Amino acid sequence: MSKSQRDRAAARKIVEQQKAAAKRRRVTIWTSVAVVAVLVIAGLIGFGVYANQSKTTASKVVTPSVAVDSGTAFAVGTGPVTIDLYEDFMCPICHQFEIDSGATINQLVADKKVTVRYHTVAILDDSSQGTKYSTRAAGAAAEAAQEGKFTEYHDVLYANQPEENSSGLTDAKLIELGKSVGVGDTFAAAVNNKTYDPWVATVTETFAARGFNGTPTIVVNGKQLTGANGGVPSHDQLSQAVAAAAG
Amino acid sequence: METRQLSAPMTAAWPWISTVARAGLAAVFLTAGLLKVDDLAASGRAVNAYRLFSYDTAKVIGAVQPFLEIALGLLLLIGLAVRLSAAIAALLLVIFIAGIVSAWARGLQIDCGCFSKGGDLAAGRTAEYGREILRDVGFLVLAGILLVKPRTRFSLDGLLMGER
Numbered sequence: 001m002s003k004s005q006r007d008r009a010a011a012r013k014i015v016e017q018q019k020a021a022a023k024r025r026r027v028t029i030w031t032s033v034a035v036v037a038v039l040v041i042a043g044l045i046g047f048g049v050y051a052n053q054s055k056t057t058a059s060k061v062v063t064p065s066v067a068v069d070s071g072t073a074f075a076v077g078t079g080p081v082t083i084d085l086y087e088d089f090m091c092p093i094c095h096q097f098e099i100d101s102g103a104t105i106n107q108l109v110a111d112k113k114v115t116v117r118y119h120t121v122a123i124l125d126d127s128s129q130g131t132k133y134s135t136r137a138a139g140a141a142a143e144a145a146q147e148g149k150f151t152e153y154h155d156v157l158y159a160n161q162p163e164e165n166s167s168g169l170t171d172a173k174l175i176e177l178g179k180s181v182g183v184g185d186t187f188a189a190a191v192n193n194k195t196y197d198p199w200v201a202t203v204t205e206t207f208a209a210r211g212f213n214g215t216p217t218i219v220v221n222g223k224q225l226t227g228a229n230g231g232v233p234s235h236d237q238l239s240q241a242v243a244a245a246a247g
Numbered sequence: 248m249e250t251r252q253l254s255a256p257m258t259a260a261w262p263w264i265s266t267v268a269r270a271g272l273a274a275v276f277l278t279a280g281l282l283k284v285d286d287l288a289a290s291g292r293a294v295n296a297y298r299l300f301s302y303d304t305a306k307v308i309g310a311v312q313p314f315l316e317i318a319l320g321l322l323l324l325i326g327l328a329v330r331l332s333a334a335i336a337a338l339l340l341v342i343f344i345a346g347i348v349s350a351w352a353r354g355l356q357i358d359c360g361c362f363s364k365g366g367d368l369a370a371g372r373t374a375e376y377g378r379e380i381l382r383d384v385g386f387l388v389l390a391g392i393l394l395v396k397p398r399t400r401f402s403l404d405g406l407l408m409g410e411r
Contacts (some may be wrong), residue, residue, distance in 0.1 A: 023408070023409070024408060027408055028328070030330045031328035031331075031404060032331045033333075034327060034328065035328040035331050035332055036325055036331075038318050038321075039318055039319065041314060041318075042314045042315055043314060043315055045314055045315030046287075046310050046311040046312070046313065046315065047307065047308070048310055049287065050287045050291075050310030050311075052409045053287060098278045105274065106388070123289070123292065126289065126363070127285065204288070204292075205288070208302060209302045211298070211302070212271065212295040213357065214367025215370070230356065
Protein backbone atom coordinates (compact mmCIF):
# COMPACT_ATOMS: atom_id res chain seq x y z
CA MET A 1 0.00 0.00 0.00
CA SER A 2 1.50 3.35 -1.05
CA LYS A 3 1.48 6.37 1.21
CA SER A 4 -1.27 8.09 -0.82
CA GLN A 5 -3.47 5.01 -0.60
CA ARG A 6 -3.02 4.94 3.17
CA ASP A 7 -3.89 8.63 3.39
CA ARG A 8 -7.04 8.13 1.34
CA ALA A 9 -8.13 5.22 3.51
CA ALA A 10 -7.53 7.24 6.65
CA ALA A 11 -9.49 10.18 5.24
CA ARG A 12 -12.39 7.93 4.33
CA LYS A 13 -12.45 6.54 7.85
CA ILE A 14 -12.58 10.04 9.35
CA VAL A 15 -15.43 11.04 7.04
CA GLU A 16 -17.34 7.90 7.98
CA GLN A 17 -16.86 8.60 11.67
CA GLN A 18 -18.03 12.15 11.20
CA LYS A 19 -21.09 10.96 9.30
CA ALA A 20 -21.90 8.46 12.04
CA ALA A 21 -21.50 11.12 14.71
CA ALA A 22 -23.74 13.49 12.77
CA LYS A 23 -26.36 10.76 12.47
CA ARG A 24 -26.24 10.08 16.20
CA ARG A 25 -26.68 13.78 16.89
CA ARG A 26 -29.62 13.99 14.49
CA VAL A 27 -31.30 10.97 16.03
CA THR A 28 -30.72 12.29 19.55
CA ILE A 29 -32.19 15.70 18.71
CA TRP A 30 -35.26 14.36 16.95
CA THR A 31 -36.00 11.64 19.51
CA SER A 32 -35.70 14.26 22.25
CA VAL A 33 -38.09 16.54 20.41
CA ALA A 34 -40.46 13.59 20.01
CA VAL A 35 -40.30 12.78 23.74
CA VAL A 36 -41.07 16.35 24.76
CA ALA A 37 -43.89 16.55 22.21
CA VAL A 38 -45.43 13.28 23.44
CA LEU A 39 -45.34 14.46 27.07
CA VAL A 40 -46.83 17.86 26.24
CA ILE A 41 -49.60 16.22 24.23
CA ALA A 42 -50.25 13.71 27.03
CA GLY A 43 -50.56 16.57 29.50
CA LEU A 44 -52.95 18.44 27.24
CA ILE A 45 -55.02 15.29 26.74
CA GLY A 46 -55.21 14.88 30.50
CA PHE A 47 -56.38 18.43 30.94
CA GLY A 48 -58.87 18.06 28.09
CA VAL A 49 -60.30 14.81 29.43
CA TYR A 50 -60.64 16.33 32.88
CA ALA A 51 -62.32 19.53 31.65
CA ASN A 52 -64.67 17.44 29.53
CA GLN A 53 -65.52 15.11 32.42
CA SER A 54 -66.26 18.03 34.73
CA LYS A 55 -68.55 19.56 32.12
CA THR A 56 -70.37 16.28 31.47
CA THR A 57 -70.86 15.63 35.18
CA ALA A 58 -72.02 19.21 35.77
CA SER A 59 -74.62 18.92 33.02
CA LYS A 60 -76.08 15.77 34.62
CA VAL A 61 -76.32 17.09 38.16
CA VAL A 62 -79.78 17.02 39.67
CA THR A 63 -79.66 18.88 42.96
CA PRO A 64 -82.12 17.59 45.57
CA SER A 65 -84.52 20.46 46.27
CA VAL A 66 -84.37 19.80 50.03
CA ALA A 67 -80.58 20.15 50.16
CA VAL A 68 -79.06 23.11 52.04
CA ASP A 69 -75.59 24.69 52.02
CA SER A 70 -75.72 25.52 48.30
CA GLY A 71 -77.41 22.21 47.71
CA THR A 72 -74.65 20.02 49.14
CA ALA A 73 -76.05 18.82 52.46
CA PHE A 74 -79.18 17.64 54.25
CA ALA A 75 -80.16 19.47 57.39
CA VAL A 76 -81.61 17.69 60.40
CA GLY A 77 -82.88 19.68 63.38
CA THR A 78 -83.38 23.39 63.92
CA GLY A 79 -80.92 24.28 66.70
CA PRO A 80 -78.69 27.36 66.76
CA VAL A 81 -75.37 25.46 66.65
CA THR A 82 -74.46 23.95 63.29
CA ILE A 83 -72.67 20.60 63.09
CA ASP A 84 -71.37 19.75 59.63
CA LEU A 85 -70.79 16.03 59.20
CA TYR A 86 -68.88 14.82 56.18
CA GLU A 87 -69.36 11.08 55.89
CA ASP A 88 -68.85 8.37 53.31
CA PHE A 89 -71.27 5.44 53.57
CA MET A 90 -68.40 3.01 52.89
CA CYS A 91 -66.16 4.44 55.64
CA PRO A 92 -65.82 2.14 58.70
CA ILE A 93 -64.58 4.97 60.93
CA CYS A 94 -67.74 6.93 60.06
CA HIS A 95 -69.70 3.92 61.23
CA GLN A 96 -67.73 3.87 64.50
CA PHE A 97 -68.37 7.58 64.91
CA GLU A 98 -72.10 6.98 64.32
CA ILE A 99 -72.14 4.19 66.90
CA ASP A 100 -70.33 6.36 69.44
CA SER A 101 -71.98 9.72 68.80
CA GLY A 102 -75.24 8.91 66.99
CA ALA A 103 -77.37 8.91 70.17
CA THR A 104 -75.73 12.16 71.37
CA ILE A 105 -76.46 13.83 68.03
CA ASN A 106 -80.08 12.64 68.06
CA GLN A 107 -80.49 14.00 71.59
CA LEU A 108 -78.98 17.37 70.64
CA VAL A 109 -81.33 17.52 67.68
CA ALA A 110 -84.33 16.58 69.83
CA ASP A 111 -83.36 19.28 72.36
CA LYS A 112 -83.26 21.81 69.50
CA LYS A 113 -79.67 22.63 70.32
CA VAL A 114 -78.13 21.80 66.96
CA THR A 115 -78.77 21.72 63.25
CA VAL A 116 -76.84 18.83 61.74
CA ARG A 117 -75.87 19.16 58.10
CA TYR A 118 -75.04 15.77 56.58
CA HIS A 119 -72.65 15.94 53.64
CA THR A 120 -72.77 12.58 51.89
CA VAL A 121 -69.36 12.57 50.23
CA ALA A 122 -67.95 9.75 48.11
CA ILE A 123 -64.20 9.44 48.47
CA LEU A 124 -64.10 5.66 48.78
CA ASP A 125 -65.56 4.73 45.39
CA ASP A 126 -62.31 2.88 44.85
CA SER A 127 -63.03 0.54 47.74
CA SER A 128 -66.02 -1.32 46.32
CA GLN A 129 -64.52 -3.34 43.48
CA GLY A 130 -65.67 -0.93 40.82
CA THR A 131 -69.32 -0.70 41.86
CA LYS A 132 -68.86 2.81 43.31
CA TYR A 133 -70.84 1.98 46.41
CA SER A 134 -70.06 5.32 48.08
CA THR A 135 -71.68 7.23 45.23
CA ARG A 136 -74.62 4.84 44.86
CA ALA A 137 -75.40 4.89 48.57
CA ALA A 138 -75.15 8.69 48.74
CA GLY A 139 -77.33 9.04 45.65
CA ALA A 140 -79.95 6.77 47.21
CA ALA A 141 -79.78 8.77 50.46
CA ALA A 142 -80.50 11.94 48.46
CA GLU A 143 -83.77 10.49 47.17
CA ALA A 144 -84.65 9.33 50.69
CA ALA A 145 -84.05 12.93 51.80
CA GLN A 146 -86.36 14.15 49.06
CA GLU A 147 -89.03 11.91 50.56
CA GLY A 148 -88.33 13.13 54.09
CA LYS A 149 -86.57 10.00 55.30
CA PHE A 150 -82.92 11.02 55.31
CA THR A 151 -82.13 10.22 58.95
CA GLU A 152 -83.92 6.89 58.81
CA TYR A 153 -82.17 5.85 55.61
CA HIS A 154 -78.80 7.15 56.78
CA ASP A 155 -79.10 5.06 59.95
CA VAL A 156 -80.19 1.90 58.15
CA LEU A 157 -77.30 2.25 55.67
CA TYR A 158 -74.80 2.37 58.53
CA ALA A 159 -76.51 -0.51 60.32
CA ASN A 160 -76.05 -2.54 57.12
CA GLN A 161 -72.66 -1.17 56.14
CA PRO A 162 -70.78 -3.51 53.80
CA GLU A 163 -67.12 -4.39 54.37
CA GLU A 164 -64.68 -1.94 52.90
CA ASN A 165 -63.27 -3.34 49.65
CA SER A 166 -66.26 -5.63 49.17
CA SER A 167 -68.52 -4.89 46.21
CA GLY A 168 -70.90 -3.06 48.57
CA LEU A 169 -74.67 -3.39 48.76
CA THR A 170 -76.43 -3.99 45.45
CA ASP A 171 -78.95 -1.47 44.10
CA ALA A 172 -81.65 -4.04 44.88
CA LYS A 173 -80.49 -4.14 48.50
CA LEU A 174 -80.44 -0.32 48.64
CA ILE A 175 -84.05 -0.33 47.43
CA GLU A 176 -85.02 -3.05 49.91
CA LEU A 177 -83.54 -1.01 52.77
CA GLY A 178 -85.49 1.98 51.46
CA LYS A 179 -88.71 0.00 51.74
CA SER A 180 -87.84 -0.86 55.33
CA VAL A 181 -87.85 2.85 56.21
CA GLY A 182 -90.95 3.61 54.17
CA VAL A 183 -89.81 4.85 50.76
CA GLY A 184 -91.14 2.92 47.78
CA ASP A 185 -91.49 3.09 44.01
CA THR A 186 -90.25 6.65 43.41
CA PHE A 187 -87.23 5.80 45.51
CA ALA A 188 -86.60 2.58 43.59
CA ALA A 189 -86.78 4.47 40.29
CA ALA A 190 -84.31 7.11 41.49
CA VAL A 191 -81.85 4.42 42.63
CA ASN A 192 -82.14 2.49 39.38
CA ASN A 193 -81.82 5.64 37.25
CA LYS A 194 -78.96 6.90 39.41
CA THR A 195 -80.73 10.26 39.44
CA TYR A 196 -78.59 11.85 42.14
CA ASP A 197 -75.27 10.05 41.52
CA PRO A 198 -73.72 12.95 39.50
CA TRP A 199 -74.79 15.32 42.28
CA VAL A 200 -72.74 13.30 44.80
CA ALA A 201 -69.61 14.38 42.88
CA THR A 202 -70.60 18.00 43.61
CA VAL A 203 -70.82 17.23 47.33
CA THR A 204 -67.39 15.60 47.26
CA GLU A 205 -66.03 18.53 45.26
CA THR A 206 -67.30 21.03 47.85
CA PHE A 207 -65.77 18.92 50.63
CA ALA A 208 -62.35 18.89 48.92
CA ALA A 209 -62.55 22.58 48.02
CA ARG A 210 -63.02 23.32 51.72
CA GLY A 211 -59.67 21.62 52.33
CA PHE A 212 -60.99 18.42 53.89
CA ASN A 213 -59.47 15.10 52.89
CA GLY A 214 -60.76 12.39 55.16
CA THR A 215 -64.02 11.06 56.55
CA PRO A 216 -65.56 11.52 58.97
CA THR A 217 -64.88 15.24 59.16
CA ILE A 218 -66.83 16.94 61.94
CA VAL A 219 -67.19 20.71 61.99
CA VAL A 220 -68.95 22.56 64.81
CA ASN A 221 -69.96 26.12 63.97
CA GLY A 222 -67.24 26.33 61.34
CA LYS A 223 -64.50 24.85 63.52
CA GLN A 224 -63.18 21.39 62.74
CA LEU A 225 -63.40 19.08 65.72
CA THR A 226 -60.80 16.34 66.12
CA GLY A 227 -60.16 13.84 68.87
CA ALA A 228 -56.90 12.70 70.42
CA ASN A 229 -53.99 12.65 67.95
CA GLY A 230 -56.13 14.17 65.24
CA GLY A 231 -58.51 11.22 65.36
CA VAL A 232 -62.29 11.10 65.60
CA PRO A 233 -63.77 12.96 68.57
CA SER A 234 -65.75 11.08 71.21
CA HIS A 235 -69.41 11.88 71.95
CA ASP A 236 -68.25 13.72 75.10
CA GLN A 237 -65.96 15.97 73.08
CA LEU A 238 -68.80 16.59 70.67
CA SER A 239 -71.23 17.61 73.45
CA GLN A 240 -68.58 19.88 74.96
CA ALA A 241 -67.85 21.52 71.62
CA VAL A 242 -71.57 22.13 71.07
CA ALA A 243 -71.96 23.56 74.57
CA ALA A 244 -68.94 25.83 74.01
CA ALA A 245 -70.28 26.97 70.63
CA ALA A 246 -73.69 27.72 72.15
CA GLY A 247 -71.93 30.02 74.65
CA MET B 248 -4.25 -5.07 29.84
CA GLU B 249 -5.37 -6.97 32.89
CA THR B 250 -8.07 -4.48 33.81
CA ARG B 251 -9.33 -4.25 30.27
CA GLN B 252 -9.90 -7.97 30.14
CA LEU B 253 -11.72 -7.85 33.45
CA SER B 254 -14.01 -5.00 32.42
CA ALA B 255 -14.90 -6.49 29.05
CA PRO B 256 -17.75 -8.64 30.42
CA MET B 257 -19.00 -5.59 32.31
CA THR B 258 -19.07 -3.54 29.11
CA ALA B 259 -21.13 -6.27 27.50
CA ALA B 260 -23.44 -6.50 30.51
CA TRP B 261 -24.33 -2.80 30.83
CA PRO B 262 -26.83 -2.68 27.95
CA TRP B 263 -28.63 -5.61 29.56
CA ILE B 264 -28.61 -4.08 33.03
CA SER B 265 -29.91 -0.84 31.53
CA THR B 266 -32.57 -2.74 29.63
CA VAL B 267 -33.86 -4.26 32.86
CA ALA B 268 -33.80 -0.81 34.52
CA ARG B 269 -35.71 0.65 31.56
CA ALA B 270 -38.37 -2.06 31.67
CA GLY B 271 -38.70 -1.69 35.44
CA LEU B 272 -39.06 2.08 35.33
CA ALA B 273 -41.56 1.80 32.46
CA ALA B 274 -43.64 -0.62 34.55
CA VAL B 275 -43.52 1.72 37.56
CA PHE B 276 -44.82 4.72 35.64
CA LEU B 277 -47.39 2.78 33.65
CA THR B 278 -48.79 1.19 36.82
CA ALA B 279 -48.84 4.47 38.74
CA GLY B 280 -50.62 6.25 35.89
CA LEU B 281 -53.13 3.53 35.09
CA LEU B 282 -54.18 3.20 38.74
CA LYS B 283 -55.12 6.89 38.82
CA VAL B 284 -56.39 7.64 35.34
CA ASP B 285 -59.88 6.16 35.84
CA ASP B 286 -60.80 8.72 38.51
CA LEU B 287 -59.21 12.09 37.85
CA ALA B 288 -61.25 13.85 40.54
CA ALA B 289 -59.83 11.43 43.11
CA SER B 290 -56.33 12.00 41.73
CA GLY B 291 -56.86 15.73 42.20
CA ARG B 292 -57.98 15.15 45.81
CA ALA B 293 -54.80 13.10 46.41
CA VAL B 294 -52.71 16.07 45.29
CA ASN B 295 -54.87 18.38 47.39
CA ALA B 296 -54.19 16.22 50.45
CA TYR B 297 -50.57 17.43 50.39
CA ARG B 298 -51.93 20.94 51.10
CA LEU B 299 -49.26 22.49 48.90
CA PHE B 300 -51.47 23.95 46.19
CA SER B 301 -54.84 25.63 46.01
CA TYR B 302 -57.60 23.14 45.28
CA ASP B 303 -58.02 24.41 41.72
CA THR B 304 -54.31 23.95 40.99
CA ALA B 305 -54.31 20.54 42.68
CA LYS B 306 -57.20 19.44 40.47
CA VAL B 307 -55.30 20.33 37.29
CA ILE B 308 -52.11 18.63 38.51
CA GLY B 309 -54.13 15.59 39.53
CA ALA B 310 -55.73 15.40 36.10
CA VAL B 311 -52.54 15.87 34.09
CA GLN B 312 -50.23 13.69 36.20
CA PRO B 313 -51.64 10.22 35.38
CA PHE B 314 -51.48 10.95 31.66
CA LEU B 315 -47.88 12.15 31.96
CA GLU B 316 -46.99 9.02 33.91
CA ILE B 317 -48.55 6.75 31.30
CA ALA B 318 -46.88 8.62 28.43
CA LEU B 319 -43.50 8.49 30.14
CA GLY B 320 -44.00 4.79 30.87
CA LEU B 321 -44.74 4.13 27.19
CA LEU B 322 -41.73 6.19 26.05
CA LEU B 323 -39.47 4.17 28.35
CA LEU B 324 -41.09 0.96 27.19
CA ILE B 325 -40.30 1.63 23.52
CA GLY B 326 -36.96 3.21 24.45
CA LEU B 327 -37.17 6.62 22.79
CA ALA B 328 -34.53 9.18 23.83
CA VAL B 329 -33.83 7.01 26.85
CA ARG B 330 -31.44 9.43 28.53
CA LEU B 331 -33.92 12.31 28.34
CA SER B 332 -36.87 10.11 29.36
CA ALA B 333 -34.85 8.86 32.33
CA ALA B 334 -33.93 12.44 33.26
CA ILE B 335 -37.62 13.46 33.24
CA ALA B 336 -38.50 10.36 35.26
CA ALA B 337 -35.78 11.26 37.79
CA LEU B 338 -37.07 14.83 37.98
CA LEU B 339 -40.62 13.61 38.65
CA LEU B 340 -39.38 11.18 41.31
CA VAL B 341 -37.41 13.95 43.03
CA ILE B 342 -40.57 16.10 43.07
CA PHE B 343 -42.60 13.19 44.50
CA ILE B 344 -39.99 12.53 47.18
CA ALA B 345 -39.89 16.23 48.07
CA GLY B 346 -43.68 16.19 48.38
CA ILE B 347 -43.62 13.19 50.72
CA VAL B 348 -40.80 14.70 52.80
CA SER B 349 -42.74 17.95 53.13
CA ALA B 350 -45.90 16.08 54.19
CA TRP B 351 -43.85 14.15 56.71
CA ALA B 352 -42.17 17.30 58.04
CA ARG B 353 -45.53 19.01 58.51
CA GLY B 354 -46.89 15.97 60.35
CA LEU B 355 -49.69 15.34 57.87
CA GLN B 356 -51.23 11.89 57.99
CA ILE B 357 -51.79 11.12 54.33
CA ASP B 358 -51.40 8.32 51.87
CA CYS B 359 -48.78 9.42 49.34
CA GLY B 360 -51.14 8.52 46.48
CA CYS B 361 -48.19 7.07 44.60
CA PHE B 362 -50.01 3.95 43.52
CA SER B 363 -53.48 4.83 44.74
CA LYS B 364 -55.99 7.63 45.03
CA GLY B 365 -54.32 8.82 48.25
CA GLY B 366 -56.00 11.22 50.63
CA ASP B 367 -56.02 11.47 54.40
CA LEU B 368 -55.44 8.26 56.29
CA ALA B 369 -58.25 6.90 58.37
CA ALA B 370 -57.80 7.35 62.10
CA GLY B 371 -55.64 4.65 63.62
CA ARG B 372 -53.53 4.20 60.51
CA THR B 373 -50.11 5.80 60.44
CA ALA B 374 -48.38 7.13 57.40
CA GLU B 375 -45.49 5.08 56.06
CA TYR B 376 -43.41 7.92 54.72
CA GLY B 377 -40.07 6.19 55.29
CA ARG B 378 -41.10 3.20 53.21
CA GLU B 379 -42.64 5.36 50.50
CA ILE B 380 -39.48 7.47 50.22
CA LEU B 381 -37.26 4.39 50.18
CA ARG B 382 -39.33 2.93 47.37
CA ASP B 383 -39.09 6.12 45.34
CA VAL B 384 -35.33 6.25 45.92
CA GLY B 385 -35.18 2.72 44.52
CA PHE B 386 -36.94 3.95 41.38
CA LEU B 387 -34.56 6.90 41.29
CA VAL B 388 -31.64 4.42 41.18
CA LEU B 389 -33.21 2.81 38.09
CA ALA B 390 -33.44 6.23 36.44
CA GLY B 391 -29.85 6.94 37.49
CA ILE B 392 -28.60 3.77 35.78
CA LEU B 393 -30.28 4.90 32.56
CA LEU B 394 -28.88 8.41 32.85
CA VAL B 395 -25.33 7.05 33.04
CA LYS B 396 -25.78 4.11 30.68
CA PRO B 397 -28.66 4.94 28.33
CA ARG B 398 -27.75 2.28 25.76
CA THR B 399 -30.25 -0.56 26.04
CA ARG B 400 -31.37 -3.58 24.05
CA PHE B 401 -34.68 -3.63 22.18
CA SER B 402 -34.92 0.16 22.09
CA LEU B 403 -36.19 2.45 19.38
CA ASP B 404 -33.04 4.49 19.97
CA GLY B 405 -30.87 1.52 18.99
CA LEU B 406 -33.01 0.87 15.93
CA LEU B 407 -32.76 4.49 14.78
CA MET B 408 -29.01 4.61 15.43
CA GLY B 409 -28.63 1.54 13.24
CA GLU B 410 -27.33 -0.66 16.03
CA ARG B 411 -28.13 -4.29 16.18
